[in-house]
Amino acid sequence: xxxxxxxxxxxxxxxxxxxxxxxxxxxxxxxxxxxxxxxxxxxxxxxxxxxxxxxxxxxxxxxxxxxxxxxxxxxxxxxxxxxxxxxxxxxxxxxxxxxxxxxxxxxxxxxxxxxxxxxxxxxxxxxxxxxxxxxxxxxxxxxxxxxxxxxxxxxxxxxxxxxxxxxxxxxxxxxxxxxxxxxxxxxxxxxxxxxxxxxxxxxxxxxxxxxxxxxxxxxxxxxxxxxxxxxxxxxxxxxxxxxxxxxxxxxxxxxxxxxxxxxxxxxxxxxxxxxxxxxxxxxxxxxxxxxxxxxxxxxxxxxxxxxxxxxxxxxxxxxxxxxxxxxxxxxxxxxxxxxxxxxxxxxxxxxxxxxxxxxxxxxxxxx
Ligand code: BGC
Numbered sequence: 001x002x003x004x005x006x007x008x009x010x011x012x013x014x015x016x017x018x019x020x021x022x023x024x025x026x027x028x029x030x031x032x033x034x035x036x037x038x039x040x041x042x043x044x045x046x047x048x049x050x051x052x053x054x055x056x057x058x059x060x061x062x063x064x065x066x067x068x069x070x071x072x073x074x075x076x077x078x079x080x081x082x083x084x085x086x087x088x089x090x091x092x093x094x095x096x097x098x099x100x101x102x103x104x105x106x107x108x109x110x111x112x113x114x115x116x117x118x119x120x121x122x123x124x125x126x127x128x129x130x131x132x133x134x135x136x137x138x139x140x141x142x143x144x145x146x147x148x149x150x151x152x153x154x155x156x157x158x159x160x161x162x163x164x165x166x167x168x169x170x171x172x173x174x175x176x177x178x179x180x181x182x183x184x185x186x187x188x189x190x191x192x193x194x195x196x197x198x199x200x201x202x203x204x205x206x207x208x209x210x211x212x213x214x215x216x217x218x219x220x221x222x223x224x225x226x227x228x229x230x231x232x233x234x235x236x237x238x239x240x241x242x243x244x245x246x247x248x249x250x251x252x253x254x255x256x257x258x259x260x261x262x263x264x265x266x267x268x269x270x271x272x273x274x275x276x277x278x279x280x281x282x283x284x285x286x287x288x289x290x291x292x293x294x295x296x297x298x299x300x301x302x303x304x305x306x307x308x309x310x311x312x313x314x315x316x317x318x319x320x321x322x323x324x325x326x327x328x329x330x331x332x333x334x335x336x337x338x339x340x341x342x343x344x345x346x347x348x349x350x351x352x353x354x355x356x357x358x359x360x361x362x363x364x365x366x367x
């Protein structure tokens with residue numbers, strides 16, 4: 001199933017313009033314009049990867065506007081962040097519901113709808129994405145520096161706390177991909193001199209402690225695991241190899257993590273989030289196929305990456321939209337209808353899916 005260059009070209013063009021047209025005047029990227037449970041919200045995780053995809057295909061102004069929104073949002077909540085840091089420093093960390101949320105309204109406010117909010121990964125991913133964007137396009141980082149400093153201090157104070165993972169699951173665990181995103185963000189902030197001096201040294205020390213934890217405690221059978229004590233993988237772990245390179249792509253740890261995701265979670269090119277997933281029956285996520293493709297490309301497996309891109313492109317709907325997941329291979333079909341009844345049909349379009357196709361195509365030299 002090789003994608004024709006016309007099909008790919010059309011999808012790439014549509015993806016850029018869709019993301020651009022749905023970007024809120026504030027700079028926020030909505031996760032999905034129509035899906036009931038996501039409408040009106042922008043996530044640091046989704047958004048950071050969307051901005052990275054847009055940056056990679058030359059949509060500089062759009063990516064910068066998203067980073068401006070992140071910076072403004074962080075500064076708007078500076079008081080809350082200072083309280084979190086002060087409590088952690090005093091040895092009396094605040095409860096999960098007082099930590100930063102994973103998503104904000106498009107105006108940067110904390111929403112009033114219930115969500116599984118305490119997730120640390122997006123803040124690390126934002127630091128990584130904003131430095132990658134500035135580096136890629138030779139931009140000065142000054143306008144993002146104050147917010148980045150606060151985020152670095154937040155992560156230094158709280159990186160070791162258990163929290164919900166990328167999928168709003170298992171708040172009691174320390175997750176491999178969450179920790180990897182935090183490490184990637186702190187290391188990028190130091191390497192690109194978003195922070196320096198005493199704070200730079202503290203950020204480097206926290207990143208190094210987190211890395212020791214990840215590479216020693218969160219490894220089984222030679223690969224990074226879903227969470228402390230598990231031997232399973234999660235589809236999100238690919239991101240630590242490509243595009244984030246938190247795991248050195250030439251290392252055995254990176255290769256074996258990619259191999260484990262292929263073995264456990266990839267069926268015919270479509271990647272599941274994790275074994276046991278029941279969300280909409282536990283289908284395959286095009287954005288995760290793209291992450292796996294980016295990881296395969298990073299370790300030199302171009303043919304495999306091409307197949308991932310082809311599979312992701314094959315999920316496009318008649319009107320050019322990419323969904324959050326498809327139901328070609330469900331892990332637990334019994335749950336599909338239950339989610340449709342609860343939230344409506346699968347989120348389509350999902351901007352993150354569109355952005356990951358852009359990002360993988362760019363890395364393959366096809367965008
Ligand atoms: C996913 C998150 C994602 C959010 C918005 C949720 O269903 O679990 O990873 O950030 O949707 O796209």
